[in-house]
Amino acid sequence: MLRQHSYWQLFSAVCKKDVQLAFRQRAEIVNPILFFLIVITLFPLAIGPEPGLLARMAPGIIWVAALLSTMLGLDKLFRDDFNDGSLEQLIASSYPLPLTVLGKVVAHWLITGLPLVLMTPLFALLLNLDSQALVATVLTLLLGTPLLSFIGAIGAGLTVGLQKGGILMSLLVLPLYIPVLIFATSAIDTSTMSLDYSGQLAILGAMLVIAIISAPIAISSALKVSVS
């Protein structure tokens, strides 16, 4: 077992490779944002354009749209590496697989989650959110979207070996997203009532920490099942 690189070098190399790939095919970054924007446009058309109603429903709309748009990128997370065989090499290498997986998930968040967080002010304008709720929305998305990437990657790892994994993956993953959705939307709701919402943020943070520790292990055992 020869390890020429440090763990940090491995992590950053994996992460950088995925981000670089995404930047070379811009669609991967732009499409989830466009999808998010279109979903948000659909809601006022469907439920009516009254500003009060929209502001009331905005947290839910933003978060449901965020769930759906992170699902879009998840299918691609391991698919390309699986198809060209590099996933097998990563598993066979002497470096710990959970670390490699952590790098890939962080890259996925940088590609799909972070742009959403950065675009939130625009969405808040569309949905008539006030500045207090906007801050809460940004904070919950900042804590919540990495959580979505981690949980979703478990589903992606389980279904990567399957032909039609996409729909199945959303079936597996969406029920697991429910706690994130509940705490995030309730934090935003609480903020619109000018109350303290640090409790909800703390729980989201705690769930994120647990996910960072335990999800890579689950993802790597899922990948081993899929590749074997």
Added chain:
Amino acid sequence: MWKWLHPYAKADRAYQLCNTLLPYFAVITVVCMLVGWVWGLAYAPADYQQKDSYRIIFIHVPSAILSMGAYSSMAIAAVIALVWQLRNAELAVIAIAPVGACVTAIALITGAAWGKPMWGAWWVWDARLTSELILLFLYLGVLSLYHAFEDKKAAGRAASILAIVGVINLPIIHFSVEWWNTLHQGATITKFDTKAIDSSMFWPLMVNIVAFAGFVGTVTLMRLKNEILQREKHRPWVRQLLNRG
């Protein structure tokens, strides 16, 4: 524990164990179900407020309890399957999953049927109902993941991983849903918490819970036997068994 468990790693020993256990479970199920249903549905006193319609409790509550119980036993089997690499435990995961899904569905349907006359609605977004519904989704996820794989060996492992991920999430989902509900609508119907049940209704309920547990056990054992036979169908002992019967 390993010494005790080890012989059952072999498929034929596990099959024999199923055969020995099956009659006990079957007898418990039949006796308790007959006693419990007759006692509960005919002899237990009617509720002073809900009259006879409360009697659905004798099916609703046992199935709700067993829906959780079946999930935890499925998760235990999944842990055993992944940690000790026992293939029979993988088969047990798959044997339990549809049974658990059915019991969950029974709990939801009887709950809806009970809710219509009592609450005036088939469905209320109450915390218990919601987490039961999510439990059903988790069961269906395990099942559909298993059936999506061509290679049944990988399928069993993948389903086990998902079952474990689900069981870690289940308490989080449960409490978050409870919390979500109490935040939005303060007073909801918490019938079982406020009113302790009278012993003339409590004992038939207990008998029914045992009956349902026996029922889940019986069906699971039968399914496990089938799964073992299917998985091992090329082995000599299965051929022998099939030729004999």
